[in-house]
Amino acid sequence: MAEKSVFISKTEYPFFEEVHVNIDWFGGFAMSQKRKCQIGLHQNFQMAYPDEKVLEISSSSLMSLGMKLSAMNLSKRTKKGLTTVESAFQSSRIYSEGAKTVGPFPDYLFLPGRECKKLVKEASEGMHSYKYEFDGMTFYAPVHHISQFYDFLYLNALMEPENKAVREQLLQGEFTAFTDLATKSLNCQARSAAIFVGLVSAGLIDEVRDYVSYLKLFRTQANGKADGSQAYEHVQLLYKDKVKLFSPIVPCRFHKADVEAYYAEHCSMLTNHKEEDNYLDLRCG
Template sequence: MAKRPLFIPKVDSVGVDENLIDFKWFSGFAASQKKKSIESMHSAAIDCGFNNLLEISSKSEDSLGVALSAFNLLITTKKHNRTFSVECAFQSSKVFDNGGPYLDLLEGDSLSAKKDVRLKSSGNVVCFRFFNRDFPIEPRTFFYDWIYINALLQNENLANNILSFDAFTDIEFNPEKSINCQAHSVALYISLINNNVLNEAMSSPDKFLIYTEEHYKKQLRKIAVQQKMI
């Protein structure tokens, strides 16, 4: 058995509800095993009264969920006109005690960026630096949510298609070991829409923090990992 969060966009305020779902876990690294676990989790969530679920990861059975994976979702910087995946943008922005940001990670693929050994050997993350702008590590998911939602805004077709779903999962995300989650970012994006503040909130990082401040204060996710695991 395993427990993973189901991410549900709030309607009456900006934020995301996280409901832990108990389900049968299928161990193994094969994609078929991951898909069995997704099916098991979704079945358990439906039994708990949740419907219209979308798995957001490269293991999703839905092509929309695969496209929304941070490994595949692309973002283009307006000033420099450079395009790369959200995953590459995130990993290449980390500034550590003993190095970084490692901007060469923007040139490679998402998997290589995530597994780069320097991300494990450079100490704790002290901030994020994205094209000369520094972002704090608190709130913990602020920077990841910011770049992911910006990428959604640049991919209108994908962004429109997620509006028909009520809740989101990411089978790869374990709240006991990781902090940031693409399914959470999608749910937060929809909550901003639900509360009619998306454009204003995304006008700047500072405005985004103002609108999400209460949500981040209430975020129930356990942060029992070191900063370098961000």
């Protein structure tokens, strides 16, 4: 049994809600195993939230849109040129431990996302990142919005011309909830996608383009501190490394046998290889 997150879009601040779902876990690194976990998560979630339409954002997503929306693949403009959201994020990190500080890592900006992440992790040696420097802007990780910088990159990336087709596919698909089974990080592309859809629905998405208006939208001062007590309104804070949820945990009612039967019926044409067309919408279209 495992407990996994689903991020639901909201039209009011902070523009998402995190829900936890219990699922039967399928171990192993095979694509089929990851996708069975995804099916269990989505089916159990929709038993409790039948009106939501959910999408996994990762390379193992059942839908090709989920792969395209991955931070490893999503293009991001910088003052120095075009990179990915993942590389922009990782290369901007600043770590600290006592008197020791490392980062940012501008030399890694244009490396592939996975390579950039690996090198930054090696350089930081288990230290904690507390600040980010990107295109002359400084971001922090405020308690009321720990993923603020990551979200800024992801939201702005989706607004840029290079990602127009992906953005339109996301909005036309009318997805309202998102998952990313691969990550345990506080910075999560599924959360960012949920916020994006929430902001679009609220008519506020243009506020993310500017540094000042973005911080104001998320009730944060330039020094990273909360801008008044309203910054904590509807915010699910971390408590002893766990999110203090608003909603009860969704129980597991769609079990392993149900997942196996669903996979056999709907996904038998998929393989365990990372092929460009190895997604339900492309194999069945």
